[in-house]
Amino acid sequence: MATSETICGQPMDRVDGHLKVTGRATYAADVRLDKLAYAALVLSTVSSGRIKHIDSAPAEKSAGVLAVITHHNAARLHSQEQEKRPGVDPEVGEPLSPLQDAVIRYHGQPVATVISETFVQATYAASLVHVVYEDSSGINDFNAAAAKAKPPTPVKGGKPGKSADYQRGDSAAALAKADVRVDAKYSIAAEHHNPMELHATVASWDGARLTLYDKTQWVDNVQEQVALAFRLDKENVRVISPFVGGAFGAALRVWPHVLIAALAARHVKRPVKLVLTRSQNFTIPGYRPKYLQNVSLAATREGTLTAIEHEGIGQTSIYEEYTESLLDTTRQLYACPNVKTHYRLAAMNVNTPASMRGPGEVSGVFALESALDELAVALKVDPVELRLRNFAKEDPEYNLPWSSNSLQACYRQAAQRIGWDQRTPAPRSMSDGNQLIGYGMATATWPAKRLPASVRVQLKQDGSASIETAGSDIGPGTYTALTQIAADALGLAASQVTVVLGDTNLPTAPVQGGSMTIASIGSAVHEAATAMRNKVIKLAQEDPQSPLHRAVASDIEVKAGRLSLHKAPHTGESYAQLLQRHRQETLELTHSSKPGDETKKYAMRSFGAHFVEVRVDRDLGNVRVARVVSAFAAGRIINPKTAHSQAIGGIVGGIGMALLEHTRWDSRNGRIVNSNLADYHVPVHADIHPIEAFFIEETDMYSNPIGTKGLAELSIVGVAAAIANAVYHATGKRLRDLPITLESLL
Amino acid sequence: MQQFSYSRAPDIAAALQQSKDHGESKYLGGGTTLLDCMKLHVETPAHLVDVNHLANRIEVKSTTIRIGAAVRNSDLAYHEVIRTKFPVLSEALLAGATPQIRNMATVAGNLLQRTRCTYFRDTTWPCNKREPDSGCSAIDGFNRSHAILGTSDKCIATHPSDMCVALIALDAVIEAEGPRGKRQIPMRDFHVAYGEDPIKESVLEAGELITAVEIPELPFYARSHYLKVRDRASFEFALVSVAAALQIEGDRITGARLALGGVGTKPWRATEAEQALVGRHPDENAFVEAAGVALRDARPQRDNGFKIELAKRSICRALGVVARMK
Numbered sequence A: 001m002a003t004s005e006t007i008c009g010q011p012m013d014r015v016d017g018h019l020k021v022t023g024r025a026t027y028a029a030d031v032r033l034d035k036l037a038y039a040a041l042v043l044s045t046v047s048s049g050r051i052k053h054i055d056s057a058p059a060e061k062s063a064g065v066l067a068v069i070t071h072h073n074a075a076r077l078h079s080q081e082q083e084k085r086p087g088v089d090p091e092v093g094e095p096l097s098p099l100q101d102a103v104i105r106y107h108g109q110p111v112a113t114v115i116s117e118t119f120v121q122a123t124y125a126a127s128l129v130h131v132v133y134e135d136s137s138g139i140n141d142f143n144a145a146a147a148k149a150k151p152p153t154p155v156k157g158g159k160p161g162k163s164a165d166y167q168r169g170d171s172a173a174a175l176a177k178a179d180v181r182v183d184a185k186y187s188i189a190a191e192h193h194n195p196m197e198l199h200a201t202v203a204s205w206d207g208a209r210l211t212l213y214d215k216t217q218w219v220d221n222v223q224e225q226v227a228l229a230f231r232l233d234k235e236n237v238r239v240i241s242p243f244v245g246g247a248f249g250a251a252l253r254v255w256p257h258v259l260i261a262a263l264a265a266r267h268v269k270r271p272v273k274l275v276l277t278r279s280q281n282f283t284i285p286g287y288r289p290k291y292l293q294n295v296s297l298a299a300t301r302e303g304t305l306t307a308i309e310h311e312g313i314g315q316t317s318i319y320e321e322y323t324e325s326l327l328d329t330t331r332q333l334y335a336c337p338n339v340k341t342h343y344r345l346a347a348m349n350v351n352t353p354a355s356m357r358g359p360g361e362v363s364g365v366f367a368l369e370s371a372l373d374e375l376a377v378a379l380k381v382d383p384v385e386l387r388l389r390n391f392a393k394e395d396p397e398y399n400l401p402w403s404s405n406s407l408q409a410c411y412r413q414a415a416q417r418i419g420w421d422q423r424t425p426a427p428r429s430m431s432d433g434n435q436l437i438g439y440g441m442a443t444a445t446w447p448a449k450r451l452p453a454s455v456r457v458q459l460k461q462d463g464s465a466s467i468e469t470a471g472s473d474i475g476p477g478t479y480t481a482l483t484q485i486a487a488d489a490l491g492l493a494a495s496q497v498t499v500v501l502g503d504t505n506l507p508t509a510p511v512q513g514g515s516m517t518i519a520s521i522g523s524a525v526h527e528a529a530t531a532m533r534n535k536v537i538k539l540a541q542e543d544p545q546s547p548l549h550r551a552v553a554s555d556i557e558v559k560a561g562r563l564s565l566h567k568a569p570h571t572g573e574s575y576a577q578l579l580q581r582h583r584q585e586t587l588e589l590t591h592s593s594k595p596g597d598e599t600k601k602y603a604m605r606s607f608g609a610h611f612v613e614v615r616v617d618r619d620l621g622n623v624r625v626a627r628v629v630s631a632f633a634a635g636r637i638i639n640p641k642t643a644h645s646q647a648i649g650g651i652v653g654g655i656g657m658a659l660l661e662h663t664r665w666d667s668r669n670g671r672i673v674n675s676n677l678a679d680y681h682v683p684v685h686a687d688i689h690p691i692e693a694f695f696i697e698e699t700d701m702y703s704n705p706i707g708t709k710g711l712a713e714l715s716i717v718g719v720a721a722a723i724a725n726a727v728y729h730a731t732g733k734r735l736r737d738l739p740i741t742l743e744s745l746l
Numbered sequence B: 001m002q003q004f005s006y007s008r009a010p011d012i013a014a015a016l017q018q019s020k021d022h023g024e025s026k027y028l029g030g031g032t033t034l035l036d037c038m039k040l041h042v043e044t045p046a047h048l049v050d051v052n053h054l055a056n057r058i059e060v061k062s063t064t065i066r067i068g069a070a071v072r073n074s075d076l077a078y079h080e081v082i083r084t085k086f087p088v089l090s091e092a093l094l095a096g097a098t099p100q101i102r103n104m105a106t107v108a109g110n111l112l113q114r115t116r117c118t119y120f121r122d123t124t125w126p127c128n129k130r131e132p133d134s135g136c137s138a139i140d141g142f143n144r145s146h147a148i149l150g151t152s153d154k155c156i157a158t159h160p161s162d163m164c165v166a167l168i169a170l171d172a173v174i175e176a177e178g179p180r181g182k183r184q185i186p187m188r189d190f191h192v193a194y195g196e197d198p199i200k201e202s203v204l205e206a207g208e209l210i211t212a213v214e215i216p217e218l219p220f221y222a223r224s225h226y227l228k229v230r231d232r233a234s235f236e237f238a239l240v241s242v243a244a245a246l247q248i249e250g251d252r253i254t255g256a257r258l259a260l261g262g263v264g265t266k267p268w269r270a271t272e273a274e275q276a277l278v279g280r281h282p283d284e285n286a287f288v289e290a291a292g293v294a295l296r297d298a299r300p301q302r303d304n305g306f307k308i309e310l311a312k313r314s315i316c317r318a319l320g321v322v323a324r325m326k
């Protein structure tokens, strides 16, 4: 726990904040190299068929153009081997290998790239590339695709949520004899991540060696995939990505433009920069898929859940089967003996969806937690009470005890802070002038996972330390949190620790996704730094010149870079003194850390509860989220300030999902019609009113050595359901389709 | 972006001359519409005549206020006289775009801003407004934001401006100067409904330059209000907007101004609804009736039928606010 002695638990400012606000943090698109050329993409304007003819002559003649690359002249790329497929890629299907054939799989697929001396010349010349298609009618309508939805192709070791149907008990029988049941259908629009920073790659070849400056959440995977595609030794590919301007999952995979940048640079024998336009950010990377969901709940008159059936039909592409953990929460959140879940896929001529903050769970929980609210209404039970009655004391899917679970405290404390007891339960019973007032709540949860990670620690003669790992910081404050963890373990001030990230030359690290970074890399930093500290202590113990010669290790503490005895603080010396005497420039060690068998003994999840107050204009239908109060129990909080920022950011994302965000394909040809930030709406400042996010004190004894659980994704899960439930309370209208728009409330 | 040349005109005469000298030229105001459209290849002028520094004064006269064509939207919105005597105009301007855009956008540019129809702004689609007789992609497409008044089977795009809705309510007059001399065009006659002629958009002739906008000052314009309804609280065009002013003497309405945005293929003045209000008590019944009159000819498309009811309710809300103003 945070004591005044530890740096963990302090609301430390971001160590990279100054660099960012002064524009000195280098993002991929900021990189300038000698003789840099610029690439622009040409995208398909049909969703299905073949390229019959490409006329690139006018583009080639345009000012400044160095080359036009199409499937006719592109170098061959090698396709991914099934066994080496990274966890961020779908398990079934083939990733799009760009500019390799004439086949059109979706509208907005790259069909050519133009490389020019300047960015403006490249984009203009790209508009001159003329492509003739043999257009075959694609599957452009989700409802039509959903009507023909199929189960995902089974994969070896496929998790039930992702690929297989799941059943425990007999839900059909329980539903048939239920006292009360709810059957409802929910739909969710597709959403694009739209991080502020556009996707960008700068590629530079030096003989057979390739350097990529890329926007990515996982440099090691970019290295691996690019090496495979170009048949290079991994060592010959270096990927650098020290700063990422938001990603939310959009930069987990290696998208086609990364390969195109490398192809282009090789073709013109110069470094090439490729920055996608905002519109291209809609069809090169993925997005949160559209869903239709059916939920049936059965309960006793007293409000004990007796059955849950949950079916989800998710959008995918025709070339990959994208699945996500849509139904996991349904199997794990409530103590219910009879549960059945089904996942179906609706394949369309679209680019493949991708993980977006809270992937799967955020969509599934919208349906589940809306249905719970409907059940509470049907039972005339308070929605909080209904959830408390069905609280799962252990994980009902794997029958394992929770490593920690403070969900009940989340419900109670958030309810108290928002003044839940002031709420009059009847719908449409609260108002203020033209505003109908509603209160709603929903549960948040996210699995707490950890992946192997490696870290190098260097202790320097001046007593400072550096921590190096290939991991990313896409904005949550990873640099800062790792600094805090290392400083505590080494007994240094935070200012004496430097963290270096985002480079494949550094020790290998997992993807920054799934809210696993602190659990994975943070644990590795903790262990590595502790090992370093012990190494130095040993050096002192064995050194006759040290005041700590022959001292017992457990009697020695390190504070502010000085080793001393607990009981006799004057007896000791500093790291610097010790290293100088030993004429050691640096002490260095690399440590690999991985989870143990705790995952077999415990079920691990973060939990939370969102409570919201909405105000709905009774005539005009506008919904305003006037207040959000959210409690999170996510294990130990390393930095309450950056954690709080994560939490409110996730809640804002949830408000966008509930009320605004909606990617629209024109079903006539599969083209997205709102691929810009004027027509694709994310919340603006004026949409955001007070948000109170707070943490329940919790240290998880089992999750990992530092007792954390993931937070980033947790914070968005459940927000949309809480808002929809509040809208019901305000208006008496149950809205089951996201986003909720004013016309549905007129 | 296609290559273009650029010149800056020292005065109005030079602007007209430069425009004449370059065949396919356009005047450049703040560029917030024009440069956007050029980047999208929706507009491809060969030459730009920069008129940003011409006519950027606001003159308060005895019975009118005269606004130079290059006055920035923010300067106009925050002008003391506009805020107090023409609140509907100030509110309309501030409801538009973002502070950064308003700091660049000029009055003339705002009058001539292009529609936000997504099919117009994306050259891969057929669009009668971009390419005559190529067809309208919006009629069978996604048309939630499109118009319900003044549409035709040629074009159903919405005129996007907020400022223009206030200006038409206030009977503003546009001053223009062209090869054939100076003229004054009442705001009502200035825009051509897209439905009538998707290409034309306004009665301005080639090379004609807007120099000013003049608004008569009527005392009851101080009792006016702009209501804008949209999905998010800022940085979005109107789904429906209402500019309203009422002259109330005793317990009767003796004068009314009502115009609608977000629903018409041009800034939409609801004259008959105004007439229906005059002589009535300023109450909900009168407002509901007037709203019915205003929307009588509305024609819904696939996705925007809700706008009819929304517009009616918005009219009632706006009139109610104005009626209660002191």
Ligand SMILES: Cc1cc2nc3c(=O)[nH]c(=O)nc-3n(C[C@H](O)[C@H](O)[C@H](O)COP(=O)(O)OP(=O)(O)OC[C@H]3O[C@@H](n4cnc5c(N)ncnc54)[C@H](O)[C@@H]3O)c2cc1C
Binding pocket: A678, B026, B027, B028, B029, B030, B031, B032, B033, B034, B035, B036, B051, B069, B073, B095, B096, B097, B098, B101, B104, B105, B106, B107, B108, B109, B110, B111, B112, B113, B160, B161, B162, B163, B208, B209, B210, B211, B235, B236, B237, B238
């Ligand atoms: C992201 C975004 C959001 C927006 N939101 C809104 C909104 O909510 N509400 C709203 O009303 N508007 C909105 N706008 C539009 C904005 O108001 C207009 O872009 C702006 O008013 C145009 O003014 P400008 O000076 O920049 O025009 P320019 O782009 O310079 O010019 C526009 C047109 O006017 C012509 N022109 C300019 N000056 C003259 C002149 N003196 N004589 C003759 N022709 C001339 C140009 O040739 C061009 O055709 C938004 C714009 C953007 C980019």
Ligand code: SF4
Binding pocket: B115, B117, B118, B119, B120, B126, B127, B128, B129, B130, B135, B136, B137, B138, B139, B154, B155, B156, B157, B194, B198
């Ligand atoms: S509504 Fe008008 S602007 Fe839009 S596509 Fe049709 S013709 Fe073009």
